[in-house]
Each structure stands twice: as structure tokens, then as C-alpha cells.
Amino acid sequence: MLKQFPNFYGDNSAFNVPIRGRHVRECLLEPVVSRLVHGSDFPVPVMGHWAWARGAINWESFRRCQHLGNVLERDYQLKRAMGFDPETFTRIFRLLRQKKTGPLGQGMTGGPGNFELIQT
16 A cells, blocks of 8 residues: 555554554564654553563663653653664654645634645
């Protein structure tokens, strides 16, 4: 599908759960890795047990991440330890752009929700 649809992207949410976690290694290869954006696992419990058990992260990374109190930071750190590069977490900003005007042409401040998909 990636070859057929150049604007087709996926996300890496829920990679810290048993079923989806088994596909991490495949998703770290081209052409998939360059077409993934970050997807938070929240509110799914973020635990590195499955990533460690499958060999996607080492014991030290597992223990370090498990001690992080912020679940969003834990999710980020676990995915970095799995091998997702930093661009995975920022790529969405290249795919979205801020709207210049509101629905009736008035200026927008660029606050939350003022984004639209870029059609290429």
C-alpha cells in the first residue's frame, strides 16, 4: 500500500502491547519506518515488559523506562529504545500546516486545532 499511496502514513501507537508489539522490527525497516508518525499509547497502560520479552529493548532500557513517572515520557523513551528515530516524533509537523485564516477569512492565532492536512 505504501508504494501505491504516497500519502499513506501510519502511527506507532500501542506498540507496547502484546499484539501490536510483535511488528516493531518490521516497522523499523524501509519503506515503513519513514511513513510512521508518533502515536501516544495513552490511555493504554505503557509498560515495556513485552518489548523487553520480545528482545526489542535491553534490560537496562526496560528498567530505566519503567521508573519514569510520566506515562507519555515513558512511551517516548520506550519507542526510542526500540529504535524509532527522532523524526518519527516530529514528522507530523511536516505533514500538517497551520491554517492562515478562519472559516470566514478572519485571522487565526495558531492555537491548538488550527491545523489542516497538506495535500501533495
